[in-house]
Amino acid sequence: MNTHVATQPxxxxxxxxxxxxxxxxxxxxxxxxxxxxxxxxxxxxxxxMVVSLFPLGVGPEPALLRTMAPGVVWVAALxxxxxxxxxxxxxxxxxGTLEQLLLSSHPLPLLVLGKIAAHWCGSVLLLVLVSPLLxxxxxxxxxxxxxxxxxxxxxxxxxxxxxxxxxxxxxxxxGGGVLMSLLTLPLVIPVLIFGAGAVEAHTAGLGxxxxxxxxGALLLLSxxxxxxxxxxxxRISME
Amino acid sequence: MNAALALSQVACVRGGRTLFSGLNLQLxxxxxxxxAGANGAGKTSLLRLMCGLLGPTEGQVLWRGQPLAAQREQWxxxxxxxxxAAALKxxxxxxxxxxxxxxxxxxxxxxxxxxxxxADAGLRGFERTPARRLSQGQRRRCGLARLVLARSxxxxxxxxxxxxxxxxxxxxxxxxxxxxxxxxxxxxLTSHQGVALDDTPHQVLSL
Amino acid sequence: xxSINWFHYAAPQRFYPLAGRLVPWFGTLAVVLTxxxxxxxxxxxxxxxxxxxxxxxxxxxxxxxxxxxxxxxxMAAWAAIGLVFxxxxxxxxxxxxxxxxxxxxxxxLWTGALWGKxxxxxxxxxxxxxxxELVLLFLYIGFMALHSAIDDTRRADRAAGLLAIVxxxxxxxxxxxxxxxxxxxxxxxxxxTEAPSMATPMLMGMLVMALACWMYCIAVALARVxxxxxxxxxxxxxxxxxxxxx
Numbered sequence: 047m048n049t050h051v052a053t054q055p056x057x058x059x060x061x062x063x064x065x066x067x068x069x070x071x072x073x074x075x076x077x078x079x080x081x082x083x084x085x086x087x088x089x090x091x092x093x094x095m096v097v098s099l100f101p102l103g104v105g106p107e108p109a110l111l112r113t114m115a116p117g118v119v120w121v122a123a124l125x126x127x128x129x130x131x132x133x134x135x136x137x138x139x140x141x142g143t144l145e146q147l148l149l150s151s152h153p154l155p156l157l158v159l160g161k162i163a164a165h166w167c168g169s170v171l172l173l174v175l176v177s178p179l180l181x182x183x184x185x186x187x188x189x190x191x192x193x194x195x196x197x198x199x200x201x202x203x204x205x206x207x208x209x210x211x212x213x214x215x216x217x218x219x220x221g222g223g224v225l226m227s228l229l230t231l232p233l234v235i236p237v238l239i240f241g242a243g244a245v246e247a248h249t250a251g252l253g254x255x256x257x258x259x260x261x262g263a264l265l266l267l268s269x270x271x272x273x274x275x276x277x278x279x280x281r282i283s284m285e
Numbered sequence: 286m287n288a289a290l291a292l293s294q295v296a297c298v299r300g301g302r303t304l305f306s307g308l309n310l311q312l313x314x315x316x317x318x319x320x321a322g323a324n325g326a327g328k329t330s331l332l333r334l335m336c337g338l339l340g341p342t343e344g345q346v347l348w349r350g351q352p353l354a355a356q357r358e359q360w361x362x363x364x365x366x367x368x369x370a371a372a373l374k375x376x377x378x379x380x381x382x383x384x385x386x387x388x389x390x391x392x393x394x395x396x397x398x399x400x401x402x403x404a405d406a407g408l409r410g411f412e413r414t415p416a417r418r419l420s421q422g423q424r425r426r427c428g429l430a431r432l433v434l435a436r437s438x439x440x441x442x443x444x445x446x447x448x449x450x451x452x453x454x455x456x457x458x459x460x461x462x463x464x465x466x467x468x469x470x471x472x473x474l475t476s477h478q479g480v481a482l483d484d485t486p487h488q489v490l491s492l
Numbered sequence: 493x494x495s496i497n498w499f500h501y502a503a504p505q506r507f508y509p510l511a512g513r514l515v516p517w518f519g520t521l522a523v524v525l526t527x528x529x530x531x532x533x534x535x536x537x538x539x540x541x542x543x544x545x546x547x548x549x550x551x552x553x554x555x556x557x558x559x560x561x562x563x564x565x566x567m568a569a570w571a572a573i574g575l576v577f578x579x580x581x582x583x584x585x586x587x588x589x590x591x592x593x594x595x596x597x598x599x600x601l602w603t604g605a606l607w608g609k610x611x612x613x614x615x616x617x618x619x620x621x622x623x624x625e626l627v628l629l630f631l632y633i634g635f636m637a638l639h640s641a642i643d644d645t646r647r648a649d650r651a652a653g654l655l656a657i658v659x660x661x662x663x664x665x666x667x668x669x670x671x672x673x674x675x676x677x678x679x680x681x682x683x684x685t686e687a688p689s690m691a692t693p694m695l696m697g698m699l700v701m702a703l704a705c706w707m708y709c710i711a712v713a714l715a716r717v718x719x720x721x722x723x724x725x726x727x728x729x730x731x732x733x734x735x736x737x738x
Contacts, residue, residue, distance in 0.1 A: 066388065067388070070385055074381070077376075077377065078374060082376065141373060142368050142369070142372035142373075143374060145372070146372050146386065146389055146390075147389065149337070149361055151358050151359070151362045151391030211658060215651045215654065215655060225637060228637055229638060232627050232630040232631050233658065233659070233662050233666075235627060235670070236662075236666055239669040239673045240669060240672075243673065271661075282650045283647065283651065284338060285338070285339055285340060285647060300643075
């Protein structure tokens, strides 16, 4: 234990790049997510289970399943993405690191974006990559499966971004995950409509450019607005 | 360094209870502020209010004459806040935790400096153990190691920093605080037990 | 609403008596306008060629649907003012409006179902307006659920307020996407949103009923905000006097 401490101040730190905060939080959270593989995999397993329940409920007739496939996969993705998000900030709240994020010299929206990005890479990306296998269960054609994969790739970040708002608003509340889903699901209905709609349009032989441009617009809007709103919500919840 | 924290006519109402009101406070450079009071008197709320985590019901908190909201980025660099919890990620090692904490606090963190700080904190040999395997005292010391690298931050706000520390660690922390005061920085802390820092320029605020 | 100096009435103790005086006026207007509107709707307006007498339910369905939207906008506006200006009364107004808006939405859905049964043969039709009303109901419920889940009133007001603002920005996107979804799936079938040709008495009736709903909503919201004020400020002198326990 060193009891001789320096009395000269350290030189003031050189200003860091504006992405430094994002990079720091992203790396930290991704490292933790990789060390906690069970948590990340739980969302994927839930996704697979929910999708597999539908044929058990409606019967195995291939034509029916083929029509239902985009909607079923998308609804299951909605649930599997939003439910684990409720805990996005809960661990940080408990161990005191959330306060440090609020007090950081880096802009809070960038730090929040880092957290959401790490969560997406750790949990949601795997779910999206597994979806073609599930489309197989529903006998969806190869090109339709490709469209499904693309819509999920573009649309799932929107789910994570909007879900983060719900997670921040319900931080530390008893209702927890259910309340957060109650708040988030109505807000992501457009993503569901355009995402599933794109696959159905493709199967029907129509163009999907409109669907994808709308999905892209939603992605850009939420990339810009969701971190700002989530930061405001975090400050409100932490007061 | 010039440090000036000022609270003017600050009131705090939490859960319908008025914890304190009409509070006026000036903390110049080189001074220690010890906040005393019984459990539930509002010590933690006052500290969080000083940091800007909590908005006062009335009055305002000024740092160098400016409200906190107007200087968020600079305030993030000038302030080091250590709360009740050690602010450690259980899955990461003390080294990773310390480097992250420094980066978020606006300082460029060097591995060599961080390793030295952890050694100063008595954690030599434990730098890469996941934090969940450390004892309470070790976790607390890991959090405090940030103070070794926070020499350019003029204001330290510490909530119960002496909890779970043995005599050697207590002496080390007192040394850190003294050095901060000598450099012209300020320290605000709460503590249940008596703190052997009465020879430094200090104020006591009892809630 | 009447005073020039807005901030004078921003204090609960001054707004309380003002609201008390306004409630009977708006209530009376609501009753009178409802009577006129129902008279026009049930007697004056002619029988529809295609739908017979059952179409008359639109005199309740359309005004309540309009009001459900208007109240949500008002709720979000008050919530925004409460967030930006840190005004307690504005947040109380937003909280007072929510149950009324939810009621309007529920009535719109219910009357929509009542219209659907004799006209289309089913209790529920997935057309654009009804589906949007359903989503709006979810948004109202989310607002009220979030508010009641948080114990600290200040945090509850601000969190629910932020949610209302997010909802209001999202609402056009949701309406547009539901519209898109509906046209994609139903093609050229006639929906509730089309009125083949609006005869003037029908339009008059709907406008009068819409005004009646508006007066009702204002009256109920003002009465509710008085109750909320009393409950939240019950420790202050003026509230105790108003309750008669001082």
